[in-house]
Amino acid sequence: MKIVIIGGTGLIGSKTVAILRQGGHEVVAASPKSGVNSITGEGLREALSGAQVVIDLANSPSFEDKAVLEFFETSGKNLHAAEAAAGVQHHVALSIVGTDRTPDNGYFRAKVAQEKLIEASGIPYTIIRSTQFMEFLGGIADSGAQGNVVRLSPGLFQPIAADDVAAQVADVALAPPRNGIVEIAGPERAPFDEIVARYLKAVGDPREVVRDPEARYFGGRVEEHSLVPLGEARLGRIGLEEWMRQARQR
Template identity: 50%
Template sequence: MKIVIFGGTGRIGARLARLLRLRGHHVVPASPSTGVDTVAGNGLADTVSRADVVVDVTDTPSFAAHAAMDFFQTSTRNMVSAAVAARVRHHVVLSIVGADRMPASGYMRAKAAQEKLVEHGLVPYTVVRATQTFESVDDTTATCDDHRPLRLSPVLMQPMAAEDAAAVLADVAEAEPFGGRVDIAGPDRLRQDDLVRTLLAARHDSRDVVTAPAAYFHGASVDDTTLVPARPWRLGGTDLTGWLAGHATNQQSGPPRLTPLAPHGRG
């Protein structure tokens, strides 16, 4: 199959492209660096021509509410229009577990709006909602102010490895459209503040983590049900210990281990 990956040079997109190539597919990574601009619409028609599947793993360059909404709405409309014209048979989009449960967050409102546009489009679709990745949480802590304690909620999370998320997306891209949503997550539920303490310790980062029950997540209040899936369709096999070991050596410890929970999950 010809599979176009919008955002195909990013963290998950590049992993997905590698997995799908190993499975024998013709993979086209599409991003501004390859001459494809989903917001302006440049290069879309030629890129999706004769494509069987398009996968959207793009992300906004700005987390500001207005900018995020403009990015996801404009780019998604352009992708859907190009996919309709090219008669693409399956549109896969990567979203976030809990996006529809955080209306106070401008970024999450934009992700929820993205989902709606795909659902109301004319291309058969699957929305894959993933929990936060270990990589994204680690990056966030690394870029915070080095001189101030991190104030974090003890809210439950169920983080997963980016490699596991890519493996699920590869399976979904090869399958028939679900016409709905599936939630995916890591194998274990962890407290956000404890998770970050562990990540900091692994980097020998001496910053303190202050547990703050009222702390926001992406500008929204959260509880123990917000960031974890109620009915996960698939669980990744990489836990925090395994991820830290692989991250420390900059190696993958083998193919992703995935736990199927349902043959036909829908959110």
């Protein structure tokens, strides 16, 4: 099977490429560096020729509200047009758990717009909504930092390892389209501030984590269940302690 991965050289993309190639599939790791650009449309039709599945892992270089919305809308429209021309049978996209429950987060609003374009495209699809990646815990701590204090919400958090995300993406790509949403999350659920505090302690970061119900997550207010699946979800196998142990060994 020919599978094209838009954003195939990124964190999740590179891992997904490896899994699918190991399974014997023809995988195109598409990115602007390889001459495939979903914003300009450059190389899209050539890359998608003969592809049965397209996995969209592209991400905006800017997280500014207007820029990120324009990125996902432009990329999505170009990609769906190229997919229709190529007769692609399954569009898989990675989104975020809680996108539709945090309207004051500009990035989440942009992901909702991306999902709506997918649903309206007429191309069979599966949207994978994931919780936050464990690999981003350091950046999340930095986003809530004020000097030596990190203020974070006590809302529930269920981070997932990138290896587990890639495995789930590959599995969904090889299955029939759901024409709906699949949610994935890490195996452990705990308050946001507690998980980040454990991470900082493990990496020797001396900053103090303070529980603050008013703390924002990239501009969005975090309620108790804003960032975790509300219903059934596929759970990863790598827990936070194991992931941190693996990270230290690398």
